[in-house]
Amino acid sequence: MIVAENLVKEFRLTERKPGLVGSLSTLFTREHRIVRAVDDVSFTIPAGSKTAYIGANGAGKSTTIKMLTGIMTPTGGRCLVRGIEPYRHRQANARSIGVVFGQRSQLWWDLSVPDSFRILRRIYDVPDPVYRRNLTLYRELLDIDALGTTPVRQLSLGQRMRAEIAASLLHDPAVVFWDEPTIGLDMVLKDAVRHLVNHVHRELGTTVVLTSHDIADIAAICDSALVVDRGRVVHQGSIRDLLRTAERRSVVFDHRGGPDPGHACARIEQELPGVHASPAEDGRIKVDYPVDRFTSRQVLAFLLERFDLADCYAPEPDLEDVLRRIYAGGRSAPRTTGVAGPGQGDAA
Numbered sequence: 558m559i560v561a562e563n564l565v566k567e568f569r570l571t572e573r574k575p576g577l578v579g580s581l582s583t584l585f586t587r588e589h590r591i592v593r594a595v596d597d598v599s600f601t602i603p604a605g606s607k608t609a610y611i612g613a614n615g616a617g618k619s620t621t622i623k624m625l626t627g628i629m630t631p632t633g634g635r636c637l638v639r640g641i642e643p644y645r646h647r648q649a650n651a652r653s654i655g656v657v658f659g660q661r662s663q664l665w666w667d668l669s670v671p672d673s674f675r676i677l678r679r680i681y682d683v684p685d686p687v688y689r690r691n692l693t694l695y696r697e698l699l700d701i702d703a704l705g706t707t708p709v710r711q712l713s714l715g716q717r718m719r720a721e722i723a724a725s726l727l728h729d730p731a732v733v734f735w736d737e738p739t740i741g742l743d744m745v746l747k748d749a750v751r752h753l754v755n756h757v758h759r760e761l762g763t764t765v766v767l768t769s770h771d772i773a774d775i776a777a778i779c780d781s782a783l784v785v786d787r788g789r790v791v792h793q794g795s796i797r798d799l800l801r802t803a804e805r806r807s808v809v810f811d812h813r814g815g816p817d818p819g820h821a822c823a824r825i826e827q828e829l830p831g832v833h834a835s836p837a838e839d840g841r842i843k844v845d846y847p848v849d850r851f852t853s854r855q856v857l858a859f860l861l862e863r864f865d866l867a868d869c870y871a872p873e874p875d876l877e878d879v880l881r882r883i884y885a886g887g888r889s890a891p892r893t894t895g896v897a898g899p900g901q902g903d904a905a
């Protein structure tokens with residue numbers, strides 16, 4: 558289990574004045590500004606879950622991950638990863654976690670990937686069968702052999718990310734923190750990475766904490782979401798709960814006879830103000846309605862009464878739309894559900 562209790566991280570920045578005179582004066586009179594990157598954040602991530610840590614650029618995700626991995630010390634509050642305060646016991650924490658930071662490497666720049674793996678194997682004391690099993694998996698899914706003996710610094714971003722992802726899992730960690738792991742990967746490799754992490758989670762019960770701006774990553778990997786906005790948690794719960802905060806939902810239907818799609822749409826919009834109807838694929842019609850004005854029952858009752866329905870279904874709300882609203886609207890926008898408070902359970 559991973560716990561954050563009133564976690565705070567502040568950075569002290571020196572204000573620089575513009576121009577040469579300004580730069581010189583900075584040497585003598587220093588003015589500082591405090592940036593609160595993580596602002597009193599509390600959450601609990603259950604062991605064995607796959608949680609998306611989501612937020613707009615600058616929301617404080619990487620800073621939180623750095624504290625959870627022991628790279629940074631909090632300014633206030635504390636966090637626990639499997640009962641360990643990571644920044645106090647970096648080595649003990651490192652044994653049970655795997656980390657990928659899209660922006661920085663854990664590999665040795667002048668060494669090849671196989672050499673880096675051999676070193677990691679020694680550092681983590683990875684048993685032979687585990688090492689062999691994992692290499693087989695990486696060969697199969699990440700085509701890791703194709704990276705050859707090229708030094709890491711000469712690999713492309715996508716090639717390096719494949720090696721980083723494999724390296725983070727090499728010692729069968731109980732928890733993986735992946736910060737933007739699919740940066741630079743093409744679609745086939747993104748799929749392979751998603752498959753890999755789901756496979757590892759299924760086989761070993763690994764806890765996965767993922768930050769990504771790629772909605773497809775989140776949808777393909779995660780079951781829970783922790784949404785931060787300007788350093789604070791604004792939603793914690795299942796992805797399904799997050800989708801339920803959508804302001805608009807939709808119904809797609811197919812009908813027999815009756816008006817053509819253009820006329821049908823005009824009629825729906827006229828009779829249900831605030832609803833948007835548009836032709837969809839194969840002659841179907843998509844009806845998009847605001848949930849604060851209509852219930853799905855009302856919309857369905859209307860359609861059943863006016864049209865001879867042949868087929869009808871309600872697609873999931875679009876996660877991207879939900880997040881866009883949260884990012885744009887700030888803290889007041891989303892309905893906050895089940896934000897875990899401090900002291901809700903201890904690390905296992």
Ligand SMILES: Nc1ncnc2c1ncn2[C@@H]1O[C@H](COP(=O)(O)OP(=O)(O)OP(=O)(O)O)[C@@H](O)[C@H]1O
Nearest residue numbers: 568570592594612613614615616617618619620621
């Ligand atoms: N070392 C640092 N010194 C000063 N300010 C920092 C430092 N690291 C982060 N910040 C600031 O803290 C805030 C949060 O940054 P952080 O990198 O955690 O955001 P993020 O959610 O990971 O963003 P992104 O999605 O763009 O990666 C930003 O305002 C950033 O400028």
